[in-house]
Amino acid sequence: xxxxxxxxxxxxxxxxxxxxxxxxxxxxxxxxxxxxxxxxxxxxxxxxxxxxxxxxxxxxxxxxxxxxxxxxxxxxxxxxxxxxxxxxxxxxxxxxxxxxxxxxxxxxxxxxxxxxxxxxxxxxxxxxxxxxxxxxxxxxxxxxxxxxxxxxxxxxxxxxxxxxxxxxxxxxxxxxxxxxxxxxxxxxxxxxxxxxxxxxxxxxxxxxxxxxxxxxxxxxxxxxxxxxxxxxxxxxxxxxxxxxxxxxxxxxxxxxxxxxxxxxxxxxxxxxxxxxxxxxxxxxxxxxxxxxxxxxxxxxxxxxxxxxxxxxxxxxxxxxxxxxxxxxxxxxxxxxxxxxxxxxxxxxxxxxxxxxxxxxxxxxxxxxxxxxxxxxxxxxxxxxxxxxxxxxxxxxxxxxxxxxxxxxxxxxxxxxxxxxxxxxxxxxxxxxxxxxxxxxxxxxxxxxxxxxxxxxxxxxxxxxxxxxxxxxxxxxxxxxxxxxxxxxxxxxxxxxxxxxxxxxxxxxxxxxxxxxxxxxxxxxxxxxxxxxxxxxxxxxxxxxxxxxxxxxxxxxxxxxxxxxxxx
Numbered sequence: 303x304x305x306x307x308x309x310x311x312x313x314x315x316x317x318x319x320x321x322x323x324x325x326x327x328x329x330x331x332x333x334x335x336x337x338x339x340x341x342x343x344x345x346x347x348x349x350x351x352x353x354x355x356x357x358x359x360x361x362x363x364x365x366x367x368x369x370x371x372x373x374x375x376x377x378x379x380x381x382x383x384x385x386x387x388x389x390x391x392x393x394x395x396x397x398x399x400x401x402x403x404x405x406x407x408x409x410x411x412x413x414x415x416x417x418x419x420x421x422x423x424x425x426x427x428x429x430x431x432x433x434x435x436x437x438x439x440x441x442x443x444x445x446x447x448x449x450x451x452x453x454x455x456x457x458x459x460x461x462x463x464x465x466x467x468x469x470x471x472x473x474x475x476x477x478x479x480x481x482x483x484x485x486x487x488x489x490x491x492x493x494x495x496x497x498x499x500x501x502x503x504x505x506x507x508x509x510x511x512x513x514x515x516x517x518x519x520x521x522x523x524x525x526x527x528x529x530x531x532x533x534x535x536x537x538x539x540x541x542x543x544x545x546x547x548x549x550x551x552x553x554x555x556x557x558x559x560x561x562x563x564x565x566x567x568x569x570x571x572x573x574x575x576x577x578x579x580x581x582x583x584x585x586x587x588x589x590x591x592x593x594x595x596x597x598x599x600x601x602x603x604x605x606x607x608x609x610x611x612x613x614x615x616x617x618x619x620x621x622x623x624x625x626x627x628x629x630x631x632x633x634x635x636x637x638x639x640x641x642x643x644x645x646x647x648x649x650x651x652x653x654x655x656x657x658x659x660x661x662x663x664x665x666x667x668x669x670x671x672x673x674x675x676x677x678x679x680x681x682x683x684x685x686x687x688x689x690x691x692x693x694x695x696x697x698x699x700x701x702x703x704x705x706x707x708x709x710x711x712x713x714x715x716x717x718x719x720x721x722x723x724x725x726x727x728x729x730x731x732x733x734x735x736x737x738x739x740x741x742x743x744x745x746x747x748x749x750x751x752x753x754x755x756x757x758x759x760x761x762x763x764x765x766x767x768x769x770x771x772x773x774x775x776x777x778x779x780x781x782x783x784x785x786x787x788x789x790x791x792x793x794x795x796x797x798x799x800x801x802x803x804x805x806x807x808x809x810x811x812x813x814x815x816x817x818x819x820x821x822x823x824x825x826x827x828x829x830x831x832x833x834x835x836x837x838x839x840x841x842x843x844x845x846x847x848x849x850x851x852x853x854x855x856x857x858x859x860x861x862x863x864x865x866x867x868x869x
Contacts, residue, residue, distance in 0.1 A: 333373045341366035352417075354410060360395055360434035364441070364463065367391045367425045375423065392416030393427040394458075395434060412458060415451035419460055429459030433812050442778065444532075445809050459809060479548025479775060486523035486549040489513045491534040492566075495558040505557040506531070507633030508566065512553070514710065517742040525549055526744035526774030531640070544573025547775060551579070562587050628664045631657035635667070639674060642778065644683040647674050658697075665705025665715075668697040672718025679721075695723050702732045709740035713749040720753045729753045744774035751786055760794035763787075781810040785817040788824075797824040813844050 334353070338345055341362045343355040357363040371391065378386040394416060396409025412428060420426035427435075432443060442464045448457030489512050494505040510527055517524040525547050533543060540552045555568035569581040586593065635653035638646045651674050657667040672694040679686050698718035705711030713736040720729035730753055736746045751766025767786040770777075777783065788803035801824045807817035818841040825834035 333377060334370055337369045337373060338366055341369070354413070360393070360431050361438055363393050364425070364427065364431065364435060364439060367393060368441070368463070371423055371425065388422040390417045390420035390422060391425045392418070392420060393425065393431050395428065395430045408454070412451070412454060415449075415454060415458065416460060418451075419446070419449060421462065425463040427461050427463055429461065429809060432459075432461050432809070436812055442532075443810070444776065445780075445806075461809075479546070481548060481550055482523040485521065485551065486525070487516065487551040487553060488525040488530050488543065488547045488549045489516065490538065490543070490552060490554045491531055492554070492568075493556040495556045495565075496560065501559050503634050503637035504559055504630075506637055508557050510633075510636065514740065517709075517740040522742070523549070524742040524773075526742075526770075526777060528640070528744070528778055529774040529776035532776040532778070540571045540573050541576055550574060562589075628657040628661035628667060631660070632664070632667050632670070635670060639670070639677075644678075644681070647677055647683065650674050663704055665701040665708055665711040669701035669705060669708075669711040669714035669718070672698040672701075672722070673714040676718060676721050691722050694718055698722075699728075702728065706735065707739065709736040709743055709746060712736035712739070713743065713746040717749045717752060720749075720756055724756075726753055726757050742773060744770040744777065747773065748783065748786075751790075755786065755790055755793070758793055760790040763790040781807045781814045781817065784810065785814055785820070788817055788820045792820050792823055795827075797828045800824040815841065815845060818844070 335345060338355050341357065342359070343357045343362065343366055346354045346356060355363075355366070357366065371389070374387055374389060378388075392413045392415065394409050394413040396412065397407055416426040416428060426446075427443075435441070443461040444464070446460040446462060449460045450457050489509055492505045492509050494502050496504070509530070513524060513527050513530070516522060529547060538554075540554075543552055544550065550573060552571045552573055553568055554571070555566060558565040564586060566584045567582070568584075570579045571577070572579055631653050635650040635657070638650040638653065651671065654667045654671050654674070657664055658671075661667075675686060675690060675694040678684060679691075695718060698715035701711045701715035702719070705715070712732045716729040716732035716736065719725045719732075729749075733746060733750045733753060736743065737750065740746060747766045747770040751763045751770065754760075754762035754766060764787050767783050767790070771780065771783045774780075774783075784803050785807035788800045788807060791797070791800035791803060800820055804817040804821040804824070807814055808821075811817075818837060822834050822838045822841060825831075825837060
């Protein structure tokens with residue numbers, strides 16, 4: 303069930319109701335009606351500016367909504383601002399009643415309420431629709447949590463939808479995070495001005511380096527890379543970004559790479575007022591790329607707190623002596639890894655091997671190799687040989703020994719030696735140093751939580767997972783953070799809390815095996831055997847070859863292995 307409504311052109315932030323226009327106009331028929339029909343939908347209730355459409359498939363409904371918003375955005379591109387059309391779309395699944403050309407029932411009402419929660423030009427779906435979609439479509443979702451809506455007794459789990467192939471369907475978070483008690487900043491993806499799409503990785507890598515440089519400053523709260531990159535390719539309202547991420551400042555800019563020359567522009571904006579605090583431009587040769595990054599980081603720091611000692615600013619400096627060619631390959635590997643697919647992680651491994659052939663002492667590449675291998679093992683991507691595991695551990699130990707001043711290398715390497723070798727003491731020491739160097743690293747806190755979990759330190763694990771969630775509230779791996787909290791509650795015997803956190807994880811990724819496993823274990827230990835069986839059946843539908851013996855091999859916590867066996 304899909305509810306559509308046009309947004310008023312100038313006052314849509316204040317008015318949720320439609321304004322009147324000819325709904326039978328050729329414009330609507332040419333775009334909306336055609337696309338609904340092409341996705342096997344039927345149109346009802348076309349009074350005013352709104353309409354309701356019925357689909358036999360949740361996939362068809364969501365695909366139709368994405369296609370409509372894309373088509374409208376293209377249509378608007380050639381129109382003056384006061385003539386542009388904007389629609390919100392809400393989608394729900396449920397029983398309906400048909401009477402002539404009208405539809406009635408709670409499903410219609412819920413779809414209408416979800417439509418009111420959507421951004422102008424955006425799509426909001428219910429949790430039921432999210433479960434139906436699963437991973438069938440190339441979309442990402444932002445969990446809005448349970449929403450209380452008018453005339454509906456129970457809160458409705460809701461999600462904003464974002465198309466991975468289009469910037470026109472944009473998510474928004476329906477809540478505001480409080481500002482931390484210290485200066486806070488998000489570095490948004492820089493625009494690639496090189497005219498070469500292949501250089502996109504370079505612009506992304508530049509932003510990652512700036513985030514790392516800023517994160518070394520202990521008094522500064524820095525949002526993690528993955529949440530910042532949730533805004534990539536979008537037209538942004540920095541005040542909204544500030545509310546969604548809970549930060550006072552946003553840094554945005556562009557990178558232009560031509561031959562061996564680089565130009566970086568940046569501007570710092572106060573999200574509470576929209577005022578531009580600072581803007582500057584940096585130019586130089588690729589050989590000076592690290593110095594350029596340090597200049598940008600230092601200038602931003604100075605703009606936020608002019609009274610800081612210059613020596614404190616200089617501590618953010620990062621001038622590695624690694625080969626630039628190896629660094630370039632490492633940036634490409636990062637770009638591949640962040641796609642989180644079987645093929646992209648294999649491509650990342652190949653790029654890292656090339657980087658290490660050029661510079662065997664390059665700690666970030668050595669450490670990231672183990673992170674990729676661990677991801678392959680956990681996801682069951684391919685067959686990871688004993689030789690592959692041994693290589694990952696060897697490179698991780700090398701990274702810990704040589705990358706003592708690189709927090710990313712330290713936490714990645716620590717996770718590898720803990721996960722594959724069970725050397726938790728070495729891992730703990732490396733993670734402590736990584737967090738000393740970069741206390742704002744969401745993934746260093748994730749590594750800390752995982753290491754604590756493997757040692758059955760559930761309270762420390764929960765603290766680490768929750769810190770990671772706060773530092774990266776829009777992280778595409780958010781299901782792992784929440785699922786980790788669920789697992790930690792399981793090993794501590796807090797089974798009701800485990801179910802609650804497993805639910806949060808499954809709302810982000812309904813097919814996440816770890817959360818499903820923990821839910822089965824929690825229900826079994828609560829004596830709710832029928833519910834445990836139901837969830838076990840869902841788990842077996844996703845992983846039909848799953849066995850207790852096989853699962854025990856991948857359970858890093860001895861206590862968790864025992865709990866799993868006892869069920």
